[in-house]
Amino acid sequence: MRKTTFLIPLIVVLLAVGMSSIFVVDEREKALVLQFGQIKSVKEEPGLNFKIPLIQEVVRYDDRILSLDTDVIEVTPSDDRRLVVDAFARYRISDVVQFRQAVGVGGLRAAEDRLSSILNAQIREVLGADQVTSDTILSEDRRILMNRIRDQAKASARGLGLDVVDVRLKQTNLPTQNLEATFARMRAEREREAADEIARGNEAAQRVRALADRTVTETMSEAEREAQVIRGEADARRNGIFAEAFGQDPEFFAFYRSMQAYENALQGSNSSMVMTPDSEFFEYLRSGGRQAPVDQ
Known part of the structure; x- marks a missing residue:
């Protein structure tokens, strides 16, 4: 037991x-x-x-590939147009012995703080170089700049036992205080372009209207001229017909002209005429058609 x-x-x-x-x-x-x-x-x-x-x-x-989001920082490219940059990196621990010796008991948190400082310094150095402008950062050349940041950060992080696999710029914006001024400038540029387009449109419209008005005037003038010619020819032909017809019977001609004079003089429901009884106007009616009337 x-x-x-x-x-x-x-x-x-x-x-x-x-x-x-x-x-x-x-x-x-x-x-x-x-x-x-x-x-x-x-x-x-x-x-x-x-x-x-x-x-x-x-x-x-x-031993996996880890992710690190850097702090948002401001950079000033060569054109002095400040930008707010937000980046992230992919990294892994490549040498655990060197990593332990570099960061000690601080572990991964201490390593990420030091790596973040390295990345921020390299971002400022690369994006603030003499040949780099804000347009370059926002263009397709952005990939070249990110690779340059990655390579320089990789060299600096090697002493920490870290291998920087990739660096990417998530956002590249203007500072908040500059956004309103930039938007106002963009709005003014768009309004100026719109005013130019409107002015060019009005000018083109005036040319079209002037051409249309001229065409209408020319068409109306030509039509009026042709109408006057046709009307003159018709009147001449009518007068010729009347002359030929009335020449065959003068008495009928006198009667017809008198009737036209009476019709023209007595048009309308309120027509009034003041004349003496012996006026020559009704001479044809008193003469029984033997004398020619007085034309109006």
Whole structure:
């Protein structure tokens, strides 16, 4: 009974010590075995590993590609047009030993703070170069600038045991205080272009209207001229017919002309005539048609 009482705790202790000496490295991570803070071994391959219990400890680091969003910063390109830049980077821990020596117990948080400072410095340096303008940053050459930032940040981050895989500019905008002025300038430019288009349209419309008015005037003049010619020819022909017809019967001609004079004089329901009884106007009626009437 005493042996059993002694052996059971011993077995439990041995099992605990044995279990604490075993650790598993996942395929998504790397591990360092530390002894009193000093690096004893590096475990980069996934699988089962051993350490000395109570004396050694295991520190794990993510082996995947990680993402880091940088702080929003202002840059001033060569054309002195300030821009607000928001970027992010993709990176991974390439050398865990160097990473541990560089950041110590601060771990990933300390490394990202230092990497963010490196990225911000490289963004300011590349985007603020003499040959770089705001138009260049906003054009297709933006990719070349991002690759340049990545390469320079990669070289600077190598001392931290980090490998910068990629750098991208998420947003490139004007500062808030400059947006309203920029929008006002753009609005004024659009309004000026609209006014120019309206002026050109009005000028073209006036030319079209003037051409149409001239065409109408010329057409009406030509039509009036042709109408006058036709009317004159018709009147001449009518007079010729009348002359030929009335020449055959003068008495009928006198009667017809008198009737026309009476009709023209007595038109309208309120027509009034004041004349003496012996007026020559009704001479034809008094003469019974033997004398020619007085034409009006």
